[in-house]
Amino acid sequence: MRHDAIEHLVGLLSKLPGLGRRSARRAVLRMLQDPPTRMLPLAEALTAAASAVRPCQLCGNLDSTNPCRVCSDPARDQDVICIVEGVAELWALERAHAHHGLYHVLGGLLSALGGTGPADLSIQPLMARLAEGKVREVILALPATVDGAATAHVLAERLAGTGVQITRLAQGVPIGGALDVLDDGTLAAALKSRRAI
Amino acid sequence: MRHDAIEHLVGLLSKLPGLGRRSARRAVLRMLQDPPTRMLPLAEALTAAASAVRPCQLCGNLDSTNPCRVCSDPARDQDVICIVEGVAELWALERAHAHHGLYHVLGGLLSALGGTGPADLSIQPLMARLAEGKVREVILALPATVDGAATAHVLAERLAGTGVQITRLAQGVPIGGALDVLDDGTLAAALKSRRAI
Incomplete structure (x- = not known):
């Protein structure tokens, strides 16, 4: 029987994003040099997190407290x-440390190709939060992709009747970004949204 | 208290070789999407491996059986x-699948800089295995580095009196290796050890 404790562990670890089989093997070897201090604490931390961490009932964040x-x-x-x-x-x-307000996790983006519709996202709970009347501004911090733009568009439509101010992240040259390696879309957006100094 | 279950787990994972903080965070997020199937099995596999895997009493390999x-x-x-x-x-x-014999794990290499001497390596147990008289050949599969060469040299000296044949891995161009990116040492070694075809 070749499917032993080590192979099983390497297999599970190699499924994590960022870890291939090769690095999973290295990680297991490193941990096996001192299992009581390197392996068991990780096992305990995994068990503890699995039992403690839940999606926040308000915003959808993952945390060990709820809310x-x-x-x-x-x-x-x-x-x-x-x-x-x-x-x-x-x-x-x-x-x-850039945002000092609250969050709302959509749980995805609208995607015609991926088959994700508005009902698959946490839009109803968002509308319920806004209906309480305490929120003054909603910031759409969505990715500058086709799906991100489509999602922002639909959200802006839904939120239009609530009287809440809707804003989105600025688009432009990333801090520290060299101009000659930037894509054309970003350059064009940065030029269009240029500001007086 | 910011040191919660998630941060603790990310911290432990990010200490593994090949995983930085960023990829540890991604891995934890992925696992937290479905803790019962992604987190608990890993915790159990870690615990099982920690209790089952031991160094082999004969060769030093790590396995859940001993020998x-x-x-x-x-x-x-x-x-x-x-x-x-x-x-x-x-x-x-x-x-x-290239070696069909047995192994012996040294547990390191001789290193003047690192302060590793012959007594730190599993040389005595090797001599004891050879003293049983069943071994005909010892293959030195050590890295082609300064420490690897020094270790091979010392081992060859120790083994000289045993009557066992001592061999080492061939050195040359790696399979699939382009010549123009190889270091000079490898090229010189490959040329010197050229073979008739």
């Missing part, structure tokens, strides 16, 4: 909601 | 031992 730490933080601006595609984007914005 | 599957396979040539630096190299040779 999540963002939603339950009274210091956050309660009147600004930033709409994101997924939890990864929410975490990225949190790391940037 | 390991190579040492306990009667179909392997019992009279040829391939000396490797570590378990990673043993696994690589096994994947290549």
Whole structure:
């Protein structure tokens, strides 16, 4: 029987994004050099996270408290909601310390090819949050892709009747980005939205 | 308290070779999409491997049986031992299906800079295996580095009195390797060891 403890573990690890079979094997070898300090803590952390982490009932963020730490933080601006595609984007914005309001996780983007329609996204819960009347601004922090633009368009339509201000992220040259390696679309958008200095 | 279940798990995962913080975060997010099927099996596999896998008492390979599957396979040539630096190299040779004998894991290489002397390597156990008189050939499958060459030199000296044939891996152009990107040392070695066709 070749399907033993090591092969099984390598197989599971290699399914993680960013880890191929080769790096999974290296990781397992490294951990096997000292299983009590390198392997068991990871097993415990996985079990703990699996039992503790749940989607936030308000915004859809993943956290070990529910509502999540963002939603339950009274210091956050309660009147600004930033709409994101997924939890990864929410975490990225949190790391940037750029947004001091709340979030709403859509759980995807509208996609004709992928067969994702409005009912598949967390739009109804968003409308319910807005119906409470406390929100002044909704920021559409969606990717500058075809699906992102389509989703922003549909959301803007749905939100038009609520009286809430709708904004979107600025598009232009990334900080630190060299102009000669930028794609034409970004260059054109940056030029069109140029600002006086 | 910002040190929660997710951050703790990301921190542990990001210590694995090949996984930075960014990919650890992506892996955790992926797993959190379905903890029962993606997280708990990994936790169980880690726990199982930590309790089952031990170094082989004969060769030093890591396996869930002891002696390991190579040492306990009667179909392997019992009279040829391939000396490797570590378990990673043993696994690589096994994947290549190129060696049909046994192995011996040194557990490192001699290194003046790193402070690794002969007593730090599994040389005594190797001599004990050879003293049983069943081994006909020892293959030094050590890396073509300064430390690898130094280790091979010392091993060859120690083994000289045993009457066992000592061989080493061929050095030359890697299969599929383009000549113009090879280093000078490899090219020179390949030219010097050229063979008639």
